[in-house]
Amino acid sequence: MQFVMKKINTLILIVLQFIKGNETLKKKIEYVRGLYRYPRKMMGSEFPKRYFNEDTDVLVFAAHPDDDVLGLSTTLYRHSLNGRRIKVIFVTNGSGRDGESWTIGVSESKKKSKIRYREAVEALSLINISKENIFCFGYPDGGTQRYLKNMAKDIKMLIEKLNPGRIYVHCIEGGHVDHDMTSFVVKTICNKIGYTNLFEWTEYNPIQSLGAQNVTFLPTQSTVLKEIKIEISEEERILKRKMLACHQSQDVEQFFLQGEAIRQANTSQSEIELFEHCQLPKNKLQPILKDFNKSMKRLQKKSFKTKKYCLSD
Template identity: 30%
Template sequence: MNLSALRRRQGRVPPELAWPPFTWLSSGRAPRCLVVLAHPDDETIGLGARIGRLAPIEVIHMTDGAPRDSRFMPAELADVGRERYTAIRREEVTRALAVGNVPASKLRCLGAVDQEAIEEAPSLARKLLDLFARTRPEVVITHPYEGGHPDHDAAALAVHSAAVLAHWNGVTSPLIFEAASYHAARGHLVTGEFIPYPGIPEIALRLSDEEAARKRAMLDCFSSQKETLAPFGAEVERFRPAPTYDFRRPPHEGTLHYERLGFPIDGARWRKLAIMTLTLLGLGRERCL
């Protein structure tokens, strides 16, 4: 069963959560919400201005943010070792979320290695299934499948897979929403915008002066990521209900952003592992999630 069919059968979903204008993102009752993203700082990039208002049950990072290859660490930290770099990233996100009014007690890391989340996607999806059963979220906010980073795409795959598995196991599946991140569908880096998806509405929330100042202060907490975060602004945050994806196919034509960066994994390898994940989870016959 794909997620579109699943949603049609979920008569218990409050209409104010499921349909535009998605006012819960900016006012009114905040739903029971999980934030499930790939790395420490992705929550600030995607929804730093409103994460405190949403009061998430937990903020979950799929990875510890520390790659094995020191070439992908900031030059000034390349010699500190992966363990110390992991701790630095944890310290930074804890400070940032404190600025955003989210306590450290709500932070949770599922333990995958940066750039390698797709290798652990079956296990990550099962952990999310257990989390859905325990916390009963109404909404999960995660990444779009856009080829910006292999871990972003793995997070999307794991969340979508867990939602279907939840339905099969008699657990109410949360609505999946996406926060805009980055991609290279136009042949160059694009930040803060989605790859358009037919029939899927978007909401662009312009930040007030107070919200923008808070988000900039959160971004400033990530000293180790200063160069990486330089292209990201603090003017607008964009969200949309998750489309139904076919993770067996590339997210867009041409070279993916992480292929441009020379990551150890390319799109072809990622999709091979995605197919293996779906098969291991019993979703091999699901063409779309």
């Protein structure tokens, strides 16, 4: 009996290892288990009613609830003080566990998703961004690489419907696969449809720890872009800490000293940046991008009359 159980356990480990290396199979498992069935059933999806009623001044794409605060809270606070209409989009529901969202129970995933969204709403309310301006696509935390084509549809739709004056997104820096994939898709879509007023922020990466006060972008082979360091006042630092404290499930208040830096994004070099910095091995990344790029060939460019603001706005 002990021998049989050992064989079964070995077989289970082999199967799990096979699944871990197969993104297509993981996506099928997520579908069968009722976790992620695009577009009608995405765990933790939140789309407030009547969100197309007015143009948007500032549109933020953050991979997880709390990334917006860690990397951009002071910038968003200043936009809010200047009366800008801000919308924040969370690409994933934040319910992951060690990047293996396909293994999480449905009830646990649903519970975590609700907690993460509620915490985000509470945090953003401190800078006068209301719930009706906070969306969540509901993609799996740690699994965005399986949904690039779906993400592209959602992101393109929102940009064209909301007509934002400015967009913010993560930079590609190898800190988290969801950060990099979110950045890659947003940059690709902006490049394809002719949207130019895109800015990116740095957060953490292999040589810059989460909570670093003096943040800077990683050097990249593709281009040299001027970065803008955000000088955070004592009042703004206190506010950042209060916002991070709202994300109680993530224990991120300790990172309130996290600095902020932004720069205008180069949308034509995103694939180069992804191969340069992304944590995914190149042999895994190549087929994912090959499939994604095929779907992007059908996109048509669109002319945007973007509203120009000073960075202080």
